[in-house]
Amino acid sequence: MYKLDIPLDLKEIAAIERRRRAEKERQGRIFNAKYRQIGIDKEALNQQIEDRNWLEELEQKRADAFAKDAIRNDKIAQLLECRQEYDERENNRALNEFRALHQQPFAQREWDLNDPDYLKKDMPARVSDDDPRCGIASLQKFQGEDLNSHARKKYQQEQLREWSRLQQEDHQRTQQQQQAADRLFNAKQNELDQRSVELQRAEEECRKAINESIKNYNDALVSLRKKNIEQFIYFQIQKHHFYKYEIM
Missing domain, CATH: 1.20.5 (Single alpha-helices involved in coiled-coils or other helix-helix interfaces)
Known part of the structure; x- marks a missing residue:
């Protein structure tokens, strides 16, 4: 078979050229006494240091981003918790208000049976001496009873208070007249x-x-x-x- 000249790939040509240029630069660094250091490639070390610093900075930025995201999530969680507590308070307030307005015990159908003050509110068997419900056979009206004694005593007490008030007013009026006469006498004397x-x-x-x-x-x-x-x-x-x- 005959060997044919097949053109090389452009990428391969570029890679070969890059390796040649790198080798030439390496030889220049090695054979140049001004930049050469025996046993140490300073530029490579500096590059490694820069790469490490870049990686550390990248990790720090990543950690800061995660921290900021965590803080934002915490704030959102706090806001949601406050909103949930506020909604619960509003629901409880609305429920209590509805119960106070529409679910009172006296509004129930069986309230007349469960009312603890039923006997206090009930009308007595006899209200007065002239109560028409008390007939002959009712055994509610007897000789010598006086159901109006409380009202009469109350009226007498009110009458005594009124008399006392009138006496006090007369006494005050007399004192005022005496004081006016004294002032007039003093003015005339002066x-x-x-x-x-x-x-x-x-x-x-x-x-x-x-x-x-x-x-x-x-x-x-x-x-x-x-x-x-x-x-x-x-x-x-x-x-x-x-x-x-x-x-x-």
């Missing part, structure tokens, strides 16, 4: 005292005015007498000088 003080003050002012007038009158008389004496002395002196000149 008015008379004030008038007496005013009259006394007017009398004192009048007396002062009279005394002032008398004083002024006396002062005027003294001044007039003094003036007359001075004029008399002056005339005497003038007369004496006149006679003296005539003699000379």
Whole structure:
């Protein structure tokens, strides 16, 4: 058989080229004294460290996502629990309200048989002395009984209370009238005292005015007498000088 030149697959060609390039880069790192380190591939170690850090970060993000999801689920569960409790309270309240409005014991058909206060509510055999139900053979009305004694005593007590209230009102009215009379007397007495003080003050002012007038009158008389004496002395002196000149 003859060997034919079959074209290679493009993917295989790319893989071969990638391996050649990687081998060339590896040889460059190995034979380059500047980047070469004996026994350790630093870039590979750094890549491993980065990969590990990336995995740890990915795990941390995954754990945080699960934690947030758990917190959200807890909050939803709490809200649902609160809503369930609220619905139960509302249902119980509505049930109690319905029972209070529509299921009272006195609304039952057999309530007249089960009423504990049946005897208290029942009408007695005899209500008063004139009860028409009490006939001759009823044996409910006897001589000397007084069924209205309680009402009569109650009426008498009310009458006594009314009399006591009227007496208290009369006493209060008398006290008020006495207080009004005392106030009027005190006001009149104060008015008379004030008038007496005013009259006394007017009398004192009048007396002062009279005394002032008398004083002024006396002062005027003294001044007039003094003036007359001075004029008399002056005339005497003038007369004496006149006679003296005539003699000379």
